[in-house]
Amino acid sequence: MRSQSTFLFSLFSLLLQPHVSLFYSLQNCTIDFDDHSQIVCDHNKLTSVPPGLPKTATSLSVFDNDIQRIRQTDFKGFTRLQFLHLGMNDISHIEEGAFSDLSAVTEIMLSFNELTALTDNTFTGLSNLTSLYLNKNKIYSVSQYAFRPLKELQILDMGSNNLVQISNIINIVTHCPAIKNLSLNSNQLTSFESNLFPTHFLNLTQLDLQSNPLKRFRVHGNVFPSLNELRLPAIMPDCDWDVSDRSLTRVRSLIVELEFGIQVNLQLYKSIFQSVNKAESVYLSYSALESPEGLLPLTCEIPTLQKLDSFLNIIRILNETLLQSCTNLTELHLQTNSMSDLSDCSLCMMKQLTQLSIESNELSKIPTTIRNMSTLTYLSFEQNLITDLHCSDFSHLTSLSELNLNSNRISSLNSCMFKGLENLKILQVKNNFISLQLDSFGFTLAHLTHLNAAENSLRWFQKGTFKSMQSLVELNLKSNRYSIVDNGAFEGLTNLKTLTYSPSYFYIGDFTSFKQLEKLIMFVFYSTLNTTTNNDFSFNMSSLHELNVIVDVSTCFTWTRNLLNSIRNLRVLSFENYCCRVFDDDMFIVSPKLLRLQFINCDQFTHTSKLFHPLKDLNVLDLTNDNIQSLDFLRDANLTKVEKLILKDNKLLVINETVFETLTSLKHLDLSGNPFACNCSNAGFIDWVIRNKQVQVVNAFQYRCSSPPSEEGNFLLDFNVQSCWEFTGFLCFISSSALVLVTLLSSFTYHFLRWQLVYGYYLLLAFLYDSKKRRQGCPYIYDAFVSYNVHDEDWVYRELLPELEGVQGWRLCLHHRDFQPGKPIIENITDAIYSSRKTLCVISRRYLQSEWCSQEIQMASYRLFDEQKDVLILLFLEEISSNQLSPFYRMRKLVKSRTYLSWTQARNHRGLFWEKVQRALECDNEPADSHNPLTANVY
Numbered sequence: 001m002r003s004q005s006t007f008l009f010s011l012f013s014l015l016l017q018p019h020v021s022l023f024y025s026l027q028n029c030t031i032d033f034d035d036h037s038q039i040v041c042d043h044n045k046l047t048s049v050p051p052g053l054p055k056t057a058t059s060l061s062v063f064d065n066d067i068q069r070i071r072q073t074d075f076k077g078f079t080r081l082q083f084l085h086l087g088m089n090d091i092s093h094i095e096e097g098a099f100s101d102l103s104a105v106t107e108i109m110l111s112f113n114e115l116t117a118l119t120d121n122t123f124t125g126l127s128n129l130t131s132l133y134l135n136k137n138k139i140y141s142v143s144q145y146a147f148r149p150l151k152e153l154q155i156l157d158m159g160s161n162n163l164v165q166i167s168n169i170i171n172i173v174t175h176c177p178a179i180k181n182l183s184l185n186s187n188q189l190t191s192f193e194s195n196l197f198p199t200h201f202l203n204l205t206q207l208d209l210q211s212n213p214l215k216r217f218r219v220h221g222n223v224f225p226s227l228n229e230l231r232l233p234a235i236m237p238d239c240d241w242d243v244s245d246r247s248l249t250r251v252r253s254l255i256v257e258l259e260f261g262i263q264v265n266l267q268l269y270k271s272i273f274q275s276v277n278k279a280e281s282v283y284l285s286y287s288a289l290e291s292p293e294g295l296l297p298l299t300c301e302i303p304t305l306q307k308l309d310s311f312l313n314i315i316r317i318l319n320e321t322l323l324q325s326c327t328n329l330t331e332l333h334l335q336t337n338s339m340s341d342l343s344d345c346s347l348c349m350m351k352q353l354t355q356l357s358i359e360s361n362e363l364s365k366i367p368t369t370i371r372n373m374s375t376l377t378y379l380s381f382e383q384n385l386i387t388d389l390h391c392s393d394f395s396h397l398t399s400l401s402e403l404n405l406n407s408n409r410i411s412s413l414n415s416c417m418f419k420g421l422e423n424l425k426i427l428q429v430k431n432n433f434i435s436l437q438l439d440s441f442g443f444t445l446a447h448l449t450h451l452n453a454a455e456n457s458l459r460w461f462q463k464g465t466f467k468s469m470q471s472l473v474e475l476n477l478k479s480n481r482y483s484i485v486d487n488g489a490f491e492g493l494t495n496l497k498t499l500t501y502s503p504s505y506f507y508i509g510d511f512t513s514f515k516q517l518e519k520l521i522m523f524v525f526y527s528t529l530n531t532t533t534n535n536d537f538s539f540n541m542s543s544l545h546e547l548n549v550i551v552d553v554s555t556c557f558t559w560t561r562n563l564l565n566s567i568r569n570l571r572v573l574s575f576e577n578y579c580c581r582v583f584d585d586d587m588f589i590v591s592p593k594l595l596r597l598q599f600i601n602c603d604q605f606t607h608t609s610k611l612f613h614p615l616k617d618l619n620v621l622d623l624t625n626d627n628i629q630s631l632d633f634l635r636d637a638n639l640t641k642v643e644k645l646i647l648k649d650n651k652l653l654v655i656n657e658t659v660f661e662t663l664t665s666l667k668h669l670d671l672s673g674n675p676f677a678c679n680c681s682n683a684g685f686i687d688w689v690i691r692n693k694q695v696q697v698v699n700a701f702q703y704r705c706s707s708p709p710s711e712e713g714n715f716l717l718d719f720n721v722q723s724c725w726e727f728t729g730f731l732c733f734i735s736s737s738a739l740v741l742v743t744l745l746s747s748f749t750y751h752f753l754r755w756q757l758v759y760g761y762y763l764l765l766a767f768l769y770d771s772k773k774r775r776q777g778c779p780y781i782y783d784a785f786v787s788y789n790v791h792d793e794d795w796v797y798r799e800l801l802p803e804l805e806g807v808q809g810w811r812l813c814l815h816h817r818d819f820q821p822g823k824p825i826i827e828n829i830t831d832a833i834y835s836s837r838k839t840l841c842v843i844s845r846r847y848l849q850s851e852w853c854s855q856e857i858q859m860a861s862y863r864l865f866d867e868q869k870d871v872l873i874l875l876f877l878e879e880i881s882s883n884q885l886s887p888f889y890r891m892r893k894l895v896k897s898r899t900y901l902s903w904t905q906a907r908n909h910r911g912l913f914w915e916k917v918q919r920a921l922e923c924d925n926e927p928a929d930s931h932n933p934l935t936a937n938v939y
Contacts, residue, residue: 026039026041026050026052026053026054026696026701027050027052027701027717028041028044028046028050028701028702029041029044029050029053030696030698030699031054031696032059033643033644033667033668033696035058035059037056037057037058037059037080038057038058038059038060039053039054039057039059039060039061040061041060041061041062041063041065042061042062042063042064042065043063043064043065044065044702045065045066046062046065046066046067047065047066047067047068048067048069048071048074049062049067049070049071049074049075050062053078055077055078055079055080056080057078057080057081058080058081058082058083059081059082059083060078060081060083060084060085061083061084061085062085062086062089063085063086063087063088063089063109064087064088064089065088065089066089066090067086067089067090067091068089068090068091068092068093068114069091069092069093069094069095070086070091070093070094070095070098071095071098072095072096072097072098072100074098075098075099075101075102076101077101078101078102079101079102079103079104080104081102081104081105082104082105082106082107083105083106083107083108084102084105084107084108084109085108085109086108086109086110086113087109087110087111087112087113087133088111088112088113089112089113090113090114091110091113091114091115092113092114092115092116093115094115094122096119096121096122096124097121097124097125099122099123099124099125099126100124100125101125102125102126103125103126103127103128104128105126105128105129106128106129106130106131107129107130107131107132108126108129108131108132108133109133110132110133110134110137111133111134111135111136111137111157112135112136112137113136113137114137114138115134115137115138115139116137116138116139116140116141116162117139117140117141117142117143118134118139118141118142118143118146118147119143119146120143120144120145120146120148122146123146123147123149123150124149125149126149126150127149127151127152128152129149129150129152129153130152130153130154130155130178131153131154131155131156132150132153132155132156132157133155133157134156134157134158134161135157135158135159135160135161135183135186136159136160136161137160137161138161138162139158139161139162139163140161140162140163140164140168141168142163142168142169142171142172143171144171145171145175146171146172147171147172147174147175147176148175150175150176151175151176151177151178152178153176153178153179154178154179154180154181154203155179155180155181156172156176156179156181156182156183157181157183158172158182158183158184158187159183159184159185159186159187159208160185160186160187161186161187162187162188163184163187163188163189164187164188164189164190166189166191166192166193166196169184169189169197170196170197170198173197173199173201174197174198174199177199177202177203178203179201179203179204180203180204180205180206180226181204181205181206182201182204182206182207182208183206183208184207184208184209184212185208185209185210185211185212185231185233186210186211186212187211187212188212188213189209189212189213189214190212190213190214190215190216191214191215191216191217191218192209192214192216192217192218192219193216193217193218193219194218194219194220194221194223194224194247195218195220197223200221200222200223200224200225201223201224201225201226201227202225202226203226204224204226204227205226205227205228205229206227206228206229206230206231207224207227207229207230207231208231209230209231209232209233210231210232210233210255210257211233211234211257212233213233213236214232214233214235214236214239215236215238215239215240216239216240216242217232217239217240217241217242217243218240218242218243219242219243219244219247219248220242220243220244220247221244221247222246222247223247224247224248224250224251225250226250227248227250227251228250228251228252228253229251229252229253229254229255230248230251230253230254230255230276231254231255231257232254232255232256232257232272233257233259234257234258234259234262235256235262235265235268235269235272236262237262237263237264237265237268239265239268241268241271241272241275243271243275247275248275248276249276249277249278250278251276251278251279252278252279252280252281253279253280253281253282253283254273254276254279254281254282254283255282255283255285256269256272256282256283256284256285257285258284258285258295258313264294264295266294266295266298269295269298270298270301273298273299273301273302276302277302277303277304278304279302279304279305280304280305280306280307281305281306281307281308281309281331282299282302282305282307282308282309283309283311284296284299284308284309284310284311284313285309285311285312296308296310296322296323296326297321297322297323297324297325299326300323300324300325300326300327300329301325303328304328305326305328305329306328306329306330306331307329307330307331307332307333308323308326308329308331308332308333309331309332309333309335310333310334310335310337311333311335311336311337312335312336312337313337314337314338315334315337315338315339316338316339316340316341317339317340317341317342317343318334318339318341318342318343318346318347319343319346320343320345320346320348322346323346323347323349323350324349326349326350327349327350327351327352328352329350329352329353330352330353330354330355331353331354331355331356332347332350332353332355332356332357333355333356333357333359334357334358334359334361335357335358335359335360335361336359336360336361337361338361338362339358339361339362339363340361340362340363340364341363341367342358342363342367342369343369344367344368344369345369346367346369347369347370347373348369350373351375352375353373353375353376354375354376354377354378354399355376355377355378355379356370356373356376356378356379356380357378357379357380357382358380358381358384359380359381359382359383359384360382360383360384361383361384362384362385363381363384363385363386364384364385364386364387365386365387365388365393366381366386366389366390366393366394370394370397371392371393371394371395371396371397372395372396373396373397374396374397374398374399375399376397376399376400377399377400377401377402378400378401378402379394379397379400379402379403379404380402380403380404381404381405381408382404382405382406382407382408382428383406383407383408384407384408385408385409386405386408386409386410387408387409387410387411388410388411388412389405389410389412389413389417390417391414391416391417391419393417394417394418394420394421395419395420396420397420397421398420398421398422398423399423400421400423400424401423401424401425401426402424402425402426402427402428403421403424403426403427403428404426404428405427405428405429405432406428406429406430406431406432406452407430407431407432408431408432409432409433410429410432410433410434411432411433411434411435412434412435413429413434415444418444418445419444420444421444421445422444422446422447423447424445424447424448425447425448425449425450425471426448426449426450427445427448427450427451427452428450428452429452429453429456430452430453430454430455430456430476431454431455431456432455432456433456433457434453434456434457434458435456435457435458435459435481445468445469446468446469446470446471447471448469448471448472449471449472449473449474450472450473450474450475451469451472451474451475451476452474452476453476453477454476454477454478454479454500455478455479455480456479457479457481458477458479458481458483459481459482459483459484460483460484460485460486461483461484461485461486461489461490462486462489463486463487463488463489463491464488464489464491464492465489465490466489466490466491466492466493467491467492468492469492469493470492470493470494470495471495472493472495472496473495473496473497473498474496474497474498474499475493475496475498475499475500475501476499476500477499477500477501477502478500478501478502478521478523479502479523480502480523480525480552483502490513490514491513492513493513493514494513494514494515494516495516496514496516496517497516497517497518497519498517498518498519498520498521499514499517499519499520499521500521500523501520501521501522501523502522502523502524502525503522503524514541514544515541515543516543517541517543517544518543518544518545518546519544519545519546519547519548520541520544520546520547520548521548521550522547522548522549522550523550523552524549524550524551524552525552541567542567542568542569543569544567544569544570545569545570545571545572546570546571546572546573547567547570547572547573547574548572548573548574548576549574549575549576549578550576550577551575551576551577551578551579552577567590567591568590568591568592568593569593570591570593570594571593571594571595571596572594572595572596573591573594573596573597573598574596574597574598574600574622575598575599575600575602576598576600576601577600577601577602578599578602579601579602579603579604579605585608585610585611585613586610586614587611588611588612588614588615589614591614591615592614592615592616592617593617594615594617594618595617595618595619595620596618596619596620596621596622597615597618597620597621597622598620598621598622598624599622599623599626600622600623600624600625600626601624601625601626602625602626602627603625603626603627604627605623605626605627605628607623607626607628607633608633609633609634609635609636609637609638611633611637612637612638612639613637613638615639616638616640616641617641618639618641618642619641619642619643619644620642620643620644620645620646621639621642621644621645621646622646623645623646623647623650624646624647624648624649624650625648625649625650626650627650627651628647628650628651628652629650629651629652629653630652631647631652631655631656631659632656632659634659634660634662634663635658635659635662636662637662638662639662639663640662640663640664640665641665642663642665642666643665643666643667643668644666644667644668645663645666645668645669645670646670647669647670647671647674648670648671648672648673648674649672649673649674650673650674651674651675652671652674652675652676653674653675653676653677653706653707654676654677654681654682654685655671655676655682655685656684656685657684657685657687657688657689658684660688660695666694666695667694667695667696668695668696668698669695669696669697669698670697670698670699671697671698671700671703672698672699672702672703674703675706675707676703676704676705676706676716677705677706677707677708678705678707678708678711678714678716678719679707679708679711679719680721680723680724682716682719683719683721683724686716686717686719686721687721689717690717700716700717701715701717702715703715703716703717704716705719780835780836780837781811781813781835781836782811782812782813782818782832782835782836782837783810783811783812783836783837783838783921784804784810784812784813784836784837784838784839784840784873784921785812785813785832785833785835785836785838785839785840786800786812786813786814786840786842787839787840787841787842788841788842788847789842789844789846789847789850791844791846792842792844792846792847792877793816795842795877796814796842800842801814803914803917804914804917804921807914808914808918808921810921812840813832813835813836815828815829815832818832819832837871837921838871838872838873838920838921839871839872839873840873840875840917841872841873841874841875842875842877843874843875843876843877843878843880844876844877844878844880845878845880848880873901873917873920873921874901875901875902875903875917876901876902876903876904877903877904878904879902879904901913901916901917901920
């Protein structure tokens with residue numbers, strides 16, 4: 001018995017414990033909201049791959065953790081996995097067969113780990129792998145057959161390791177015939193010789209050897225028939241460069257790394273450039289050369305060169321001779337070269353140049369050399385020191401489609417500066433010092449589609465500023481300064497789709513011109529807006545689908561209702577730092593089509609259920625950092641279609657999990673950064689997080705306790721909720737025990753006492769009926785009601801009825817003859833008994849088995865008890881022993897015995913029998929104690 005109890009207790013405890021495979025809110029991991037087959041376990045300080053992850057996952061990222069070892073069991077059963085990210089861990093060992101079930105994986109990232117050697121069985125099972133990233137490890141050894149399973153490998157990054165021997169590279173490429181991109185940068189390779197490789201690199205298109213101390217580079221024959229891009233390290237002056245003709249003739253892009261402190265051997269570089277004499281693009285990076293004049297001309301001697309990119313070279317002044325031979329260039333990029341000036345004709349020879357970028361330099365003006373370059377389509381002077389623009393700066397750039405002047409010191413713009421730029425579509429003047437008005441230069445920029453003038457100090461938008469910009473689709477006028485906007489300033493922007501704008505105190509216009517606007521971003525900065533008189537701020541933008549309002553923390557923005565009044569097709573609405581007012585409950589009644597709503601960073605945000613009632617189709621609700629202390633407002637918010645709810649960084653201590661029952665479509669819940677209380681008030685929520693199968697509670701296993709002090713800093717889901725349920729469990733035990741006892745007692749009562757209970761029920765019915773009859777004072781209709789079983793009907797009609805009605809003249813009530821049709825049987829029985837002076841029961845074994853006969857005698861018995869008169873006559877047709885009598889019938893012997901009659905004993909004395917029946921019917925109903933011999937055997 002004791003062992004059985006122990007087993008039951010253990011089973012009960014097991015059922016109460018959460019099973020990790022049932023978790024929907026994965027421990028330390030998150031299921032992607034849009035694609036449930038993608039799992040992210042990043043930045044969680046994991047020491048191993050977490051167990052219990054869904055085997056149906058197609059993408060798994062365990063990036064930036066503390067995993068040191070990949071075990072054989074970590075990825076068992078992940079037969080559908082296609083992408084695996086294990087980067088930035090401390091992985092130093094991968095057990096044999098760890099990837100054996102990953103036949104569907106096409107990409108694995110193992111960058112930034114501690115791997116030192118790749119063994120023969122490291123990649124077993126990865127038969128369909130196409131991309132492998134092993135950069136930033138400490139690999140110094142690759143076994144002969146390590147890459148044998150990777151027949152489909154196309155991209156391999158082995159950069160930033162400790163590879164020294166070329167034999168390691170041979171062990172890789174020998175087994176990977178499909179490889180296209182091979183990166184070996186930042187290793188310790190001193191030589192690269194094609195004759196050492198047993199096979200040609202038939203499919204290789206990109207080879208990266210940068211940051212290797214190469215002393216020998218020998219390539220002969222057509223070993224690279226498909227090579228398109230070659231990245232070379234800083235070449236030592238004494239490097240042995242031995243490349244036969246046509247070996248690298250298919251190279252179209254050459255990236256050369258130049259290192260400070262290494263002398264440039266111009267003759268050697270001439271040989272390099274001659275080896276790639278079909279190159280179209282050359283990128284020279286990080287040389288810090290004081291005199292690059294010799295290298296740049298050599299580069300331009302490549303006859304097919306079209307693109308030249310010089311990054312981090314010191315070119316103080318670009319003169320006429322430096323790029324004199326670069327006549328075929330179509331693209332020139334000179335970034336971060338400390339350049340302060342270009343000579344007047346430094347680019348004159350480039351008659352085919354289409355893209356020119358001179359970014360992150362020290363130019364103070366637009367160089368005159370670009371004038372008349374009618375082939376230019378892209379021009380960028382971003383992040384220089386340009387202060388003024390002149391009307392002739394961009395003259396005759398008739399093909400220019402994009403001009404980037406961001407992050408300079410330009411103070412003004414006027415229409416003459418862009419005269420002639422008829423094909424300009426993108427103009428960027430962000431982050432300058434433009435403080436005056438924008439003149440009406442629209443007539444010169446009729447084809448402009450994008451204008452970014454953000455982060456300036458524009459003070460006045462005159463009427464007609466944009467009147468001729470019908471092609472503009474995106475306009476950014478974000479500013480942290482107030483400005484005057486004339487009525488009609490935005491006239492002409494009929495095709496604008498995206499507007500980023502900072503409404504000001506002095507705004508007197510409207511947005512009625514924006515018939516096609518789809519997205520509006522408003523940056524509100526000034527506290528003066530709190531007293532603005534512009535509450536009639538009007539819109540007429542039926543096409544607007546997205547509105548973002550970002551408010552400065554010191555600003556009170558009060559246009560909300562009018563702002564939304566005419567935007568009835570809004571789908572996305574976002575407010576940030578919008579905290580100075582109480583929202584009306586009917587605020588969103590004008591925006592019934594909202595799908596995404598965001599209120600963030602508002603510690604005064606007031607939230608009621610009615611506020612969200614109009615939002616019948618809302619799908620995403622973000623209430624991050626709004627000082628929310630209770631979620632009760634969600635209970636009646638009617639947000640039945642919300643699938644994603646974000647409540648990060650609020651003040652939630654206790655959460656009632658029943659709130660989420662009203663959010664019937666909820667799938668994604670983020671409660672990160674709340675100060676949870678780890679006590680029994682959150683027990684229900686903790687259990688719900690673990691057991692619910694619909695809602696993913698993002699990062700639930702990282703939620704920490706803020707109270708009580710004994711639990712501070714602990715994980716919320718580590719709190720022992722079982723202790724909260726001990727008393728509840730005891731109550732459940734008592735309730736269950738009581739239920740068992742009641743069930744047993746009910747069964748016992750039904751089996752042994754059911755007739756007594758039925759008897760009591762009918763006694764109650766008789767009592768109620770008798771009380772009613774007594775109040776009504778109804779006279780008797782019959783002398784006797786005859787109660788008999790249908791099987792004894794023949795005796796009743798042959799013997800009893802002729803004698804009592806025919807001979808003695810009594811008026812009898814018979815159920816087949818005198819019961820009222822359509823009336824309930826029990827009522828007919830009761831009426832018959834109380835409408836008769838006596839009840840004559842013709843008892844047989846069949847009678848005792850009849851339900852209705854039992855009810856008749858029970859009713860008559862109650863009348864006997866109630867009136868204390870002998871109203872019941874029992875006539876036994878058969879000999880029946882006492883143990884066959886029901887307790888209902890044996891009660892009669894406690895009253896009188898003289899009316900007990902036996903037909904079997906009266907067959908030889910029929911006259912005497914009927915005389916006794918007559919006496920019983922004639923008696924005055926007073927109790928008598930005489931004993932009749934005809935009833936001596938009936939008890």
